[in-house]
Every structure is written in C-alpha cells, then in structure tokens.
Amino acid sequence: MEKELISKVKKNVKIQEIIAHYIPLNKSGKNFKCICPFHTDHEPSMIINPDKQLYKCFVCNGGGDVYNFVMNYENIPFIEAYQKVVEIGGLSDEYLRGLQKRKVYEPYSENEKAIHALNEKISRYMEYHVMQNIDGSFEYLSSRGLSEQTVKQFRFGYLPDANKLIEFLKANKYTNEELLKSNFFILNKNNSIYCPFEKRITIPIHDSRNKLVGFGARRFVDEKQKAKYINSTESEIFHKSEVLFNYYQALNEVYKTKEIYLVEGYMDAIMLSDKGIHNVVAVMGTALTEQHIQLLNGIKNIKVHVCFDMDTAGKEATLRAFKLLSKSNIQHDAVWYEQAKDPAELLQKNGSLDTISWFEFFLNYQLERYGDLSCNESAINDLLYEWQNVESPIMRNHYFKMISDKTGLDLSVLKEQVDYIKQKEKIPYQNRNKSKGNDLASLLKNKQRIFSHE
Numbered sequence: 001m002e003k004e005l006i007s008k009v010k011k012n013v014k015i016q017e018i019i020a021h022y023i024p025l026n027k028s029g030k031n032f033k034c035i036c037p038f039h040t041d042h043e044p045s046m047i048i049n050p051d052k053q054l055y056k057c058f059v060c061n062g063g064g065d066v067y068n069f070v071m072n073y074e075n076i077p078f079i080e081a082y083q084k085v086v087e088i089g090g091l092s093d094e095y096l097r098g099l100q101k102r103k104v105y106e107p108y109s110e111n112e113k114a115i116h117a118l119n120e121k122i123s124r125y126m127e128y129h130v131m132q133n134i135d136g137s138f139e140y141l142s143s144r145g146l147s148e149q150t151v152k153q154f155r156f157g158y159l160p161d162a163n164k165l166i167e168f169l170k171a172n173k174y175t176n177e178e179l180l181k182s183n184f185f186i187l188n189k190n191n192s193i194y195c196p197f198e199k200r201i202t203i204p205i206h207d208s209r210n211k212l213v214g215f216g217a218r219r220f221v222d223e224k225q226k227a228k229y230i231n232s233t234e235s236e237i238f239h240k241s242e243v244l245f246n247y248y249q250a251l252n253e254v255y256k257t258k259e260i261y262l263v264e265g266y267m268d269a270i271m272l273s274d275k276g277i278h279n280v281v282a283v284m285g286t287a288l289t290e291q292h293i294q295l296l297n298g299i300k301n302i303k304v305h306v307c308f309d310m311d312t313a314g315k316e317a318t319l320r321a322f323k324l325l326s327k328s329n330i331q332h333d334a335v336w337y338e339q340a341k342d343p344a345e346l347l348q349k350n351g352s353l354d355t356i357s358w359f360e361f362f363l364n365y366q367l368e369r370y371g372d373l374s375c376n377e378s379a380i381n382d383l384l385y386e387w388q389n390v391e392s393p394i395m396r397n398h399y400f401k402m403i404s405d406k407t408g409l410d411l412s413v414l415k416e417q418v419d420y421i422k423q424k425e426k427i428p429y430q431n432r433n434k435s436k437g438n439d440l441a442s443l444l445k446n447k448q449r450i451f452s453h454e
C-alpha cells in the first residue's frame with residue numbers, strides 16, 4: 001500500500017471519533033479520556049490526544065495511532081484496520097481503490113442519518129415536558145422510584161399533545177412524508193397523521209452505535225389505552241432483534257467489570273441502573289438472537305449474567321440463552337430467585353444480584369419441573385448428558401456432587417448410571433446429543449409442547 005494514502009487517511013479522520021465508535025469518551029481539557037479496553041481498567045486510564053492523533057494508556061502502556069487502536073481492539077491485520085478507519089471515518093471510497101471491496105463496517109445512509117436526527121428532535125421535545133412535570137409526568141416517574149438523574153440519563157419523555165409536536169416539526173420544515181419515516185407517526189385510514197405515543201411516557205432506544213432508532217412507551221394518563229407498553233414498529237433503522245437496550249451506555253462499566261447483566265425489558269434495565277448496576281442491557285421482548293450474541297462477543301472476555309423473569313417462559317428463555325452463549329464460548333451464569341417479582345426487586349431485597357452456574361440453573365429447573373428426581377431416570381439422564389459437556393474436570397466433579405446432593409442419589413449410583421447409559425447406547429454422550437438431538441434445545445422444544453396450553 002502507498003504510504004502516502006495511509007498518512008492521508010490518518011490526517012483526514014479524527015482519532016477520537018474512531019475510538020468513540022468502540023468506547024464512550026469523556027472530554028478532558030484538550031484531550032479525551034476513556035476506560036482502557038486492553039486491560040481491566042477501573043477508571044479512565046486511556047488518554048486520546050487529538051492534536052497528535054495518538055492514544056496512550058498509562059497503566060498498561062498500550063498506545064499508538066488510530067490504526068494501532070483498531071488493529072488491537074479488533075484483533076485484525078493492518079489492511080483490515082485501514083479499511084475500517086476509512087469507513088468509520090466516512091471517507092470516500094477512493095481511499096479503498098484497489099483493495100478488496102469487503103464492507104467491514106456499514107456507514108449510515110443519508111436517509112438513516114435524517115431519521116436519527118428527527119428522532120433526536122422528537123425526543124428532546126418530549127424530555128422537556130417531563131422536566132416541566134407536565135400532567136405530573138416527572139412526579140409519576142419519581143413515585144416509581146426513579147431518581148432525577150436516571151430520568152435524565154435515560155431521557156424519559158412525555159407527549160401531552162401530538163398535534164403540537166407535529167406543528168413544531170412542520171415549523172422546522174419537515175414534510176408529512178419525512179415524519180412518517182420515523183415510525184413515530186402513523187398514517188390513519190383517512191390519510192391524516194396519527195401518533196400512538198400520545199399521552200404516554202416514552203423512552204428512547206439507541207442502537208449499538210448510540211443512534212436513536214426508536215421509542216418504547218408506557219401507558220400513563222389515559223388508562224383506556226389498550227396496550228400497557230408499546231414500541232416503535234420495526235423500520236428500516238429499527239430492528240428489535242438487533243438492538244440490546246442500553247448497550248452503548250453500558251460499555252464504560254462493562255469494560256471496567258468485564259461483566260454484563262442481561263435482562264428482559266428496558267424497565268428492568270433502567271431500574272437496575274437506577275440502583276447502581278450500570279452494566280446492564282435488555283433484550284426487548286424478543287429472545288436472545290445471533291445478532292445480540294455478536295454484540296456481546298464484541299467485548300473481549302465478557303461474562304454474561306442472565307437475569308430474566310422467573311416464570312416458566314423466562315426460565316426457558318434463560319436455557320435457550322445459555323445454549324447460544326455457550327456456542328459462542330461466552331462465559332455465562334444466571335440468577336435464580338423466588339421472593340421477588342423482578343431483578344430490581346431482588347437487588348433491593350438482597351443488596352446484590354447473586355448468580356448460580358448455568359448447570360445449577362438447569363438442575364433447579366429439572367427439580368422444579370419434576371419434583372423428586374431420584375426415581376426419574378429420563379430427567380437424571382438429561383442432567384448427565386449436560387454434565388458430560390462440561391470440559392473442566394474440577395467443574396465436572398463439582399456438578400456431579402451437586403446432582404447427588406440435590407437428588408439424594410449416591411455418587412456411586414450416578415457413576416453406575418453413567419456407565420449403564422454408555423453401555424446401553426454404545427455411543428458417547430456427545431455423539432448421542434447430536435444424533436438424537438437430546439440437547440437442551442430439543443428438550444426445550446418438547447417442553448414447549450408440554451407447556452403450550454399456558
């Protein structure tokens with residue numbers, strides 16, 4: 001590659017903007033500071049100097065230019081880092097001439113950028129009403145236990161009168177067509193614009209790059225409104241299966257702790273954050289998806305604590321999440337609780353969110369489902385199949401004893417059972433998993449059938 005091109009790209013991008021695509025930055029005089037992603041950092045140790053176009057960590061001594069950062073962060077060779085810098089920096093494709101055209105990073109289209117900007121405008125308009133306590137909206141949020149800081153941080157909003165917002169946006173030169181693109185407004189049968197978010201408390205939803213892509217909302221003034229919670233409908237910029245609520249905002253704390261709490265809904269995430277757990281993200285009424293996993297996998301050495309609801313659906317969603325997480329080699333465990341209605345209440349009662357291993361979770365689940373397991377051969381076999389997948393000898397030993405403790409079956413009996421199955425099957429467990437589909441996923445499929453009347 002031409003040296004000239006490499007230095008030209010470096011000159012034409014801002015290092016702080018490239019790094020800010022990965023980690024939230026704070027301004028610090030002429031420089032920027034952030035949590036260093038290259039060691040377990042507890043306070044911002046990395047300084048970014050925009051004049052020199054360099055970054056430097058004063059703890060682990062990592063440092064260099066924008067290319068070094070992207071290479072180290074993504075663990076990719078120079079040529080790919082160069083492409084990413086060009087694309088994240090929004091430089092023209094001219095700089096990629098002669099390179100393999102492989103989009104590593106999809107820049108936003110002009111249309112997408114316009115919708116982001118409109119959403120921002122709408123959000124700020126609604127935030128103002130909460131801060132003015134219109135219709136008691138701020139008081140209402142306080143009464144639900146949210147601090148003023150949380151209300152501001154999550155940018156709660158309230159829309160008393162949609163027509164006034166429409167007037168305001170039209171005064172800002174927006175056309176009907178443009179308004180409809182945001183999915184914040186809907187076209188009525190009689191061709192007039194209608195807003196489903198009117199008289200609701202709203203929460204902006206951001207994508208993994210911190211762009212405002214949609215809104216969630218809760219019924220507030222008008223109890224006659226049908227749905228208690230609504231979300232923006234899927235649009236060209238908003239795909240629920242790709243969004244982890246609070247992902248970008250959580251990153252700072254995630255880099256400090258290397259841990260992330262995964263909850264079911266945005267209110268769970270907000271409530272936990274209000275109580276001091278900031279490394280929390282939420283799936284939004286969907287199961288955990290491969291796209292979510294990609295986001296989690298983008299953080300090195302992360303451990304995911306699954307904190308879904310403790311009803312049957314939540315427990316089964318937890319087991320499915322385990323399956324996806326373990327497939328991607330992401331460390332994981334989960335909460336198991338009885339005396340609270342959600343993770344926030346659990347945190348309030350216990351002062352912490354204690355987790356148990358994925359194996360213990362599965363064991364508890366089997367015990368709850370079948371009661372006494374000591375004579376339930378198929379349930380015991382299910383446990384032994386999962387146990388067989390545990391690689392660490394120490395954990396195998398630990399879980400084996402756990403099965404014995406919780407079922408009351410002697411260790412020697414369990415060992416005999418393992419031998420007995422092996423002999424009977426004449427194939428190893430892991431193969432059996434594959435050949436007969438006797439893994440968690442297919443077990444769950446059967447369970448879904450069992451529970452389908454619910």
Ligand SMILES: [Zn+2]
Nearest residue numbers: 036039057060
């Ligand atoms: Zn460092």
